Amino acid sequence: MAVAPPRPKDLPLSALRAFEAAARLESFAAAAVELGVTPGAVTAQVKGLEAALGAALFERTARGVRLTAVGARALPGFVAAFDAMAGAVQVLRAEAAPQTVHIATLPAIAQLWLSPRLPDLRAAAPEIVVSITAMEAAPNLKRAPYDLSLFPGASGMLLAPEVIFPVCSPGLAARLRGPEDLAAVACLQDATWAEDWAVWAAEAMPGQRFTPRGPVFSLYALAVEEAAGGAGVLMGHEALVAGHMARGALVAPFGTRVTLAQGLRLWSARPLRPGSAVQRVAAFLAGQGWPA
Amino acid sequence: MAVAPPRPKDLPLSALRAFEAAARLESFAAAAVELGVTPGAVTAQVKGLEAALGAALFERTARGVRLTAVGARALPGFVAAFDAMAGAVQVLRAEAAPQTVHIATLPAIAQLWLSPRLPDLRAAAPEIVVSITAMEAAPNLKRAPYDLSLFPGASGMLLAPEVIFPVCSPGLAARLRGPEDLAAVACLQDATWAEDWAVWAAEAMPGQRFTPRGPVFSLYALAVEEAAGGAGVLMGHEALVAGHMARGALVAPFGTRVTLAQGLRLWSARPLRPGSAVQRVAAFLAGQGWPA
DNA sequence: AAGCTAGGGTCAGAAAAAATGAGGCTGAAT
DNA sequence: ATTCAGCCTCATTTTTTCTGACCCTAGCTT
Helix, strand or coil: CCCCCCCCCCCCHHHHHHHHHHHHHCCHHHHHHHHCCCHHHHHHHHHHHHHHHCCCCEEEECCEEEECHHHHHHHHHHHHHHHHHHHHHHHHHHHHCCCEEEEEECHHHHHHHHHHHHHHHHHHCCCCEEEEEECCCCCCCCCCCCCEEEEEECCCEEEECCEEEEEECHHHHCCCCCHHHHHHCCEEEECCCCCHHHHHHHHHCCCCCCCCCCCEECCHHHHHHHHHCCCCEEEEEHHHHHHHHHCCCCECCCCCCEECCCEEEEEECCCCCCCCHHHHHHHHHHCCCCCC | CCCCCCCCCCCCHHHHHHHHHHHHHCCHHHHHHHHCCCHHHHHHHHHHHHHHHCCCCEEEECCEEEECHHHHHHHHHHHHHHHHHHHHHHHHHHHHCCCEEEEEECHHHHHHHHHHHHHHHHHHCCCCEEEEEECCCCCCCCCCCCCEEEEEECCCEEEECCEEEEEECHHHHCCCCCHHHHHHCCEEEECCCCCHHHHHHHHHCCCCCCCCCCCEECCHHHHHHHHHCCCCEEEEEHHHHHHHHHCCCCECCCCCCEECCCEEEEEECCCCCCCCHHHHHHHHHHCCCCCC
């Protein structure tokens, strides 16, 4: 005979997630990217939340959004809550699929560094399933569903230093006497490492202005193939062109090598449990010495 | 020119919420009640989550569900995460509507204890909006969106002891010589406090079996009105019938009063910030002495 | 043994929520 | 003045979620 409980419904979780992302990133557009939706969806979610609360959370300007005092005071709790949620999801995933390891990395690293090492890894630990996701920028490991990330950076476990120097096919190399000959050939560039040529030139040709001319690639692995095919000179990252150099497809025509401050580094989302699949994969990757 | 990121989509939050509730309560049916949906909806959510994970989270039996080892290891993280989320929502609500206080209580307490005191509260703090939600059982304050809860219980701040004794209209009282006369009149009962008569009878008529006969109400306030109208004898809760007794509508025909172990108590969801609307309302309620 | 009950499962259809896509507005930077 | 990045709106579409009705099983009751 008890009456139906007309309870005040709670706030929708998805709207809270949109608020948290938008507030943390201080941008609806950035939040939309993070959440994988369109900006309009974020607008709608936040608007719905504000309507439910009866208070504004953002101040909108033509240049973007800024948190109101109310929103700013509420934000830290949500950041913590969603961090905790993501952590719980990681634990759940690990429990559900204890032999699967998810790795996030740059496309170039995935193809040129990680991929050649996978056969050995499979041989060493055939029961581990390695899942690799390529992306342009390192994910927020507190949130994204990856166990390991492999990116150039300044902190984390160093897997290989970043040493760069021009590489090209042996045939093309025969026609290059010195760095000044670069002006006469195509200099392949990669969009991800747009600064490479300038950095190297500053070392190899001090005082001279050098503007590389040649095709720009968005996939470094493709640029490597093109260079091996004789299309031009590419700024090689040692860790990524080592395979091609070892089999003679690429050679270094000049002696100048530049070591970048950041190297290829490994991060883990959470402390590695000894014996876990993640820990074993990390140990394998860390143990990959660099073939001289 | 960057390729569209085909990212692995995260687990749906609503499914995680269903899992958390079902796992914590160890019952899909109970989770459905807590979430305000039908059991079928919970089934579907959990099933979807299990499918996404590729692992079973519950063992189903005809008598209910039990967590699997995987589910059990994942649960604590989700409980913590949803607690944090609810806390963040509370903060957000408080920031958005700092002058609103949400109180959860029994219907009977709402009508017979709280309601008569609201005019004084409004007079003392007219800027505070008090929202009262009646429910059958005390909510989980860590989760439910209430600032204060007012229920019979053993812990929390005592607002009034629970003293019970029979009450009836003055006219009916004149025909009652002693407790044994109760067998000849209607004994009104309330579903929420089904044990009241037995408890009181054990004290007032030791050794005798006493089974109250009379209508059963699911709304105590209605039973009080009926009793005042002469419909029978009701087991009165002092804090709730005081108003009617003060104006003579109800009288206590017998001298035996029984004090229950638990009293009317006030809980708050989180520490009271001095000067906050919640703190002021709590102080007002706590300061309500009991008219002798 | 038959009936009852509590707790889950399933399914089709309905309802609600969320997302899209196209167009518009604003103000800072060029 | 023009461009451009960001946000807003709105109608429409897509996806998710929920319901409602019914079935199934195991433990109790009668």
